[in-house]
Amino acid sequence: MPASNLDTTFAALADPTRRAILARLAQGEASVSELAAPFAMSLPAISKHLRVLQRAGLISRGRNAQQRPCRLEAAPLREVAEFTEHYRRFWDESFDRLDEYLRELQAGDDKEPRRKH
Amino acid sequence: MPASNLDTTFAALADPTRRAILARLAQGEASVSELAAPFAMSLPAISKHLRVLQRAGLISRGRNAQQRPCRLEAAPLREVAEFTEHYRRFWDESFDRLDEYLRELQAGDDKEPRRKH
DNA sequence: CGCTTTTTAAACCGTTCGGTTAAGAAACCT
DNA sequence: AGGTTTCTTAACCGAACGGTTTAAAAAGCG
Missing domain, CATH: 1.10.10.10 (Winged helix-like DNA-binding domain superfamily/Winged helix DNA-binding domain)
Known part of the structure; x- marks a missing residue:
């Protein structure tokens, strides 16, 4: 093969x-x-x-x-980059989830607490 | 290690x-x-x-x-994408060498049929 | 021409890889 | 409990990997 x-x-x-x-x-x-x-x-x-x-x-x-x-x-690195681009939305998604999680964690002691929504 | x-x-x-x-x-x-x-x-x-x-x-x-x-x-794919980004300027810069590479690729594909993509 | 420098080739060695078959676990279903 | 389904583990195998040492090839220089 x-x-x-x-x-x-x-x-x-x-x-x-x-x-x-x-x-x-x-x-x-x-x-x-x-x-x-x-x-x-x-x-x-x-x-x-x-x-x-x-x-x-x-x-x-x-x-x-x-x-x-x-x-x-x-x-060839360009092809690798194109390969990863097909998955970009998935790590964008997980970053959003992580971001939300971290904001929840810091909601209490943050000087400028950011409320979700 | x-x-x-x-x-x-x-x-x-x-x-x-x-x-x-x-x-x-x-x-x-x-x-x-x-x-x-x-x-x-x-x-x-x-x-x-x-x-x-x-x-x-x-x-x-x-x-x-x-x-x-x-x-x-x-x-991990995000890390791969970041890795390739460091080299983006090299494939952006030289399309002539990309052509050369693709021609080499074609020439070497005699017995290995090109896969998808 | 010999001699040096730079790089590769050849042979070898232990480990990892990608697959197999056969057997074991773990959860489900009567 | 016994049996079925789903998946993993164990042992094995051949090939490829990443390194070594030794030796050779290719180009420049005295």
Whole structure:
């Protein structure tokens, strides 16, 4: 069963190292060694993470002498955003319920008590 | 090291069966058997998927006689949406690279037929 | 050409994942 | 009580994951 693009995108995003790499790339291109520097793991491990990100379409790679600079490609994240949008009304709803609950809790000791309705 | 919220949320969303379950729950509560009906897999497999979704905070469960009805809990999806928002400017900026990505996607879909969406 | 730098490939290892089957619980119904 | 329905647990299996170490490839430089 071939993985859909959302499958591979979500799977790629499920690792904190890979999300940190994306966050770093949001500030500009970087080489593999630059990307690896903040992490306490071997270079091959980072190389594997980069391959996962690339196969998910989240980064692209160039050539600059021995370096293989990485660049952020955000298109799959747009699909993720569209996925979550389908559920927005549900967390809006629960926020409303939470908001109402918190207002009830604070109704007693609030300086400006807000009555419901 | 405990997995962060985003870790478990993204990991839960990386499976198409689990995303389909969430889509179903967006239309209202459902029992385990009802959720299992569309899938060609055993009930224990669905039960495991539900446990993954629950541990990710994406569903909650109640009791109704023998049934354990599932309900969508969208709060983690809000965190996912916030995550992607940090990258919105990158897909807003470059439509040319989006085109390139989509063309790559099309090219790679020879043996994996494009799923819905 | 050798030598260094940067990155990847290969092989391996333990854990997790996604599924199965078979058995156990828990609540309902006569 | 016994039986049925609904769901979960337990044990197992193969494949994928995330890391390691070692070795090799590719490009620049003396």
